Amino acid sequence: MKLAALTRAEAQVLLPTYDRQKVLFEKGRGVYLWDSRGHRYLDFLSGIGVNALGHGHPAIQVVLKRQASRLIHVSNLFFHPYQAELARRLTKISGLDRAFFCNSGTEAWEGALKLARAHARTLCTNGHKPKWRILALENSFHGRTFGSLATTGQAKYRDPFGPLLPGVSFLEFNDISDLKRQLDGSVCAVCVETIQGEGGIRPVSAEFLQAARKLTENSGALLILDEIQCGLGRTGRYFAYQHYGVQPDIVTVAKPLAAGLPLGAILTTNRVARAIHPGMHGSTFGGGPLACAVAVEFLRVLQPLLKHVEEIGNYFRAKLEWLKAKHGCVVEVRGMGLMLAMELNSADLAKAIVAEFLQRRILINRTNDTVLRFLPPYIIEKKHVDQVIRALDEVLASQIREIGKSRKRSKS
Numbered sequence: 001m002k003l004a005a006l007t008r009a010e011a012q013v014l015l016p017t018y019d020r021q022k023v024l025f026e027k028g029r030g031v032y033l034w035d036s037r038g039h040r041y042l043d044f045l046s047g048i049g050v051n052a053l054g055h056g057h058p059a060i061q062v063v064l065k066r067q068a069s070r071l072i073h074v075s076n077l078f079f080h081p082y083q084a085e086l087a088r089r090l091t092k093i094s095g096l097d098r099a100f101f102c103n104s105g106t107e108a109w110e111g112a113l114k115l116a117r118a119h120a121r122t123l124c125t126n127g128h129k130p131k132w133r134i135l136a137l138e139n140s141f142h143g144r145t146f147g148s149l150a151t152t153g154q155a156k157y158r159d160p161f162g163p164l165l166p167g168v169s170f171l172e173f174n175d176i177s178d179l180k181r182q183l184d185g186s187v188c189a190v191c192v193e194t195i196q197g198e199g200g201i202r203p204v205s206a207e208f209l210q211a212a213r214k215l216t217e218n219s220g221a222l223l224i225l226d227e228i229q230c231g232l233g234r235t236g237r238y239f240a241y242q243h244y245g246v247q248p249d250i251v252t253v254a255k256p257l258a259a260g261l262p263l264g265a266i267l268t269t270n271r272v273a274r275a276i277h278p279g280m281h282g283s284t285f286g287g288g289p290l291a292c293a294v295a296v297e298f299l300r301v302l303q304p305l306l307k308h309v310e311e312i313g314n315y316f317r318a319k320l321e322w323l324k325a326k327h328g329c330v331v332e333v334r335g336m337g338l339m340l341a342m343e344l345n346s347a348d349l350a351k352a353i354v355a356e357f358l359q360r361r362i363l364i365n366r367t368n369d370t371v372l373r374f375l376p377p378y379i380i381e382k383k384h385v386d387q388v389i390r391a392l393d394e395v396l397a398s399q400i401r402e403i404g405k406s407r408k409r410s411k412s
């Protein structure tokens with residue numbers, strides 16, 4: 001089916017949840033995608049942080065084909081060879097003890113919230129009410145299911161669906177005194193995205209995260225980190241929290257874990273895991289043999305790439321800073337490794353740049369209205385960064401000229 005026919009068909013039979021760009025992709029290889037007319041696009045978005053190894057990575061293809069021909073699904077009623085191996089690798093790189101596998105980011109986050117409530121019950125003696133309140137950060141994003149929505153600090157995502165899970169309060173971003181004020185004896189968990197992704201690529205401050213660790217340790221609440229977008233190598237380390245010298249009680253991961261297959265995970269300590277018993281939580285699909293076999297391979301390929309992510313990320317960031325010095329419309333450059341952003345002084349400008357990039361066949365996106373977000377595959381090279389920087393330089397200059405002209409026209 002061609003793009004026009006597909007657009008019509010989808011408009012009739014799908015829930016209208018997505019406002020898709022008018023491109024029909026048919027093939028991907030490395031850092032490139034090809035559309036139905038054979039045009040090649042440079043992918044600096046990776047399917048929103050999923051295709052960390054690019055498209056059609058040879059090692060992933062081998063494991064995918066081999067495992068697809070052997071066994072795809074058995075359910076969690078039985079053993080298969082890859083869950084323990086994947087959990088062993090994830091616990092080793094995270095410094096945590098145990099894993100639970102699910103199918104998406106939001107599902108991992110829901111499980112983490114359940115774990116926090118269940119853990120609070122284990123601490124409760126003498127018939128006291130268990131700690132139950134959850135503190136989350138303003139401007140955060142944790143997913144689209146009810147618990148995740150309830151802890152997402154952006155009203156536009158929550159408001160159409162209330163009433164939501166009770167007991168959630170929001171903290172001002174990076175505000176330690178607000179945390180001290182709200183972290184009372186009824187709080188079972190403090191939730192932090194180590195780097196806010198949807199919220200505009202905003203790393204939490206070291207002071208805030210370190211204070212959150214100390215204060216939760218003292219109060220008996222858990223520190224839960226959402227590394228669904230920033231984890232698994234995106235910042236040049238396995239986990240973004242490893243830049244901060246802070247160890248969480250629970251961390252959630254998903255996006256790149258199975259190189260494009262749906263797979264999420266909750267990682268936690270033995271102490272917290274004691275709250276869970278057979279039957280309390282589960283998933284039909286989560287941690288199936290196909291996704292887990294691929295994820296084991298993803299982690300194997302990732303290890304030697306981490307240094308490259310750090311180096312190419314520093315190179316990319318330096319070039320973005322150079323653009324900031326040159327163009328007055330750039331407000332700030334933020335991020336770590338290959339999770340980078342350029343905040344502009346106008347939402348219209350950011351929108352126009354993303355559209356112009358699509359015309360030039362480079363994929364990026366806009367988040368938090370004014371922020372250009374870059375989540376390229378970890379395998380990009382300097383020449384790809386240079387291409388994006390050249391395009392940004394030209395497009396920023398020409399868009400500013402256009403905006404100036406249209407202002408003049410509207411004045412005269």
Ligand SMILES: Cc1ncc(COP(=O)(O)O)c(C=O)c1O
Nearest residue numbers: 104105106141142143197228229
């Ligand atoms: C930080 C963070 N948490 C949770 C989610 C939800 O993940 P999913 O869309 O896989 O449910 C996302 C998705 O963008 C995310 O960026």
